[in-house]
Amino acid sequence: MLIDNPSTPLPRRFLPCLTFARRLFVQNLERLFNDNALWGDFLGDGMFVPVGVTQATLTVYFDGQPIAARQGETIASCLLRAGVEKFRTTPVSGSPRLPFCMIGHCFECVVEIEGIGGRQACLSLVEEGMHIRTQLGAAELQGIKL
Structure with a gap:
């Protein structure tokens, strides 16, 4: 089933998938921000500064x-x-x-x-x-x- 209109709500059967995807996103985001090897390059030039x-x-x-x-x-x-x-x-x-x-x-x-x-x-x-x-x-x- 394709949804052409983005304002159309998703069927209820997709809700467990969305909850799992949200949890996975938060876990990966935490790993990304804690990866000093990755952020060390960006922080050196002053373009990205932790708030x-x-x-x-x-x-x-x-x-x-x-x-x-x-x-x-x-x-x-x-x-x-x-x-x-x-x-x-x-x-x-x-x-x-x-x-x-x-x-x-x-x-x-x-x-x-x-x-x-x-x-x-x-x-x-x-x-x-x-x-x-x-x-x-x-x-x-x-x-x-x-």
Whole structure:
């Protein structure tokens, strides 16, 4: 089946393939950025300069598990780099979700940050000791479902 119109949604049977492809892309991207032999040539001429800290110097906690994070990194990129497989579940079916757009439009990356649900991980920066949890279903505010 060919899709001529790029705005046509893909059939649901392609979703597991897309999730696997996204995970593979993140793993290969991590290997690429950690390959000093490759980046050494580019960094010498000043054309490409790393932005921010490249070493993980912070620790955040996702569902109680410590994860190394980099200063200036978004929560979404930190969790994806760590191999987290779901950020939230949908309110109706409980389907697991991962970030999609990484620019704040799709709301697939919402997590609970420091006890406050409905926060977008792709727009929030990591902080030392931050506690993040998977958002299960709809966000709640002091016992009130939003």
